[in-house]
Amino acid sequence: MGITERRQREKEELKALILDTATRQFSTLGYSKTTIRSIAKEIEYSPRTIYLYFKDKDALLYEISVKAFTLFKKEFESVLSIKKPIDRLKQLNQRYVKFAIEHPAYYDLMFILNEPMQSDQTESGWDIGMSAHQILLDIITDCIKDGYFKNMNAEAVAFSIWSYVHGMVSLKIRNRMKMYPEENRLTLLKESSEIMHEILTMTKT
Template sequence: MGIADRKLREKTERRQAILDAALHLFTQQGFEKVSMRNIADTIEYSPATIYLYFKDKNELLLALQTQGFELLVRELGVITSIEHPAEQLRAVGEQFLGFAFRHPELFELMFIMSGPMVAAQACAGANAWPGGGSAFAQVVGIVQRGIDKGVFRPQNAESAALMVWAQVHGLAALHLRQRLVVLPEERRLPAMQEALTLFYDLIRRAL
């Protein structure tokens, strides 16, 4: 391995070490309480070193958000074995909810916090959303295949995908933000699954 390759590898590893430490601290203490200095202290870097990789906290959050979407897209890959578009769409919803329950901190970064989006817009314009676009495109693609096969009626695939995206996101956010306290505790998760089933039954009749 040449000097340039070794330096690039070390830089990549150092950047990932910063991100790993940041996510650990965010999970333990919450996003608001963790500073760039806290992250630097955890991995025994100087704050100046952290700023060589991320100009501010929002940019660091955006990098973590992007990794979260990469993980989500990989987990959604299991749906490729499902042939029927309607069943694929249902599987996306179930995978999405499962992801939110397994990775609540990443879900917060990906779909609720504004900081990462501030950094995204500053870097690439108002319509930029690194990571989010690829995940949404998977949903659009499923809807479009359903339209092409005559499973769903002809319509704008993006609009239909947005409806699905918003429904599943809403269920996950209500759960993670403890807004399902309107239901008895033992009914919350079953009620979410029932709501998802009802939603997809409606979709299969309407789309």
């Protein structure tokens, strides 16, 4: 590997370290308490170094959000080859839970963080998230065409399902399941998702 390639790799590794550290601090400390200085201190670089990569912490949060929503959308896209809409919906719910459990810090920033970024890129930055939601909405629409959710509004059904699953994983991510033994918590999420799906299948006319 030549000097140019090595320097490029080092830059990419440092950028990844900055993003990983920022993700963790945003999730644990909150947006307002996370600063460029606190990130720099943790990775043992000067704040000036971070500014070579990102103009401010909004730019950091924006890039993290794009990466997170891109992974999230890929999980959703993985169910599109399933033939039956109701089976597609079941798998989508499972993929949602899987993503949240495997990427709790990302999920926290995407759907729980109470202090959204103020970057001028914010509006366009949610395009990926909106397209992921559209996948859910399209599946619900297909379920309606297949006889489920009779006389129900597709957006209301999609929002209801999203709220249910979001509530479950948020309780897990924010450690609000302490009344249940730790070894049972993931099983509870899985079984609760299956219960919801059983209820949904009852809506077919």
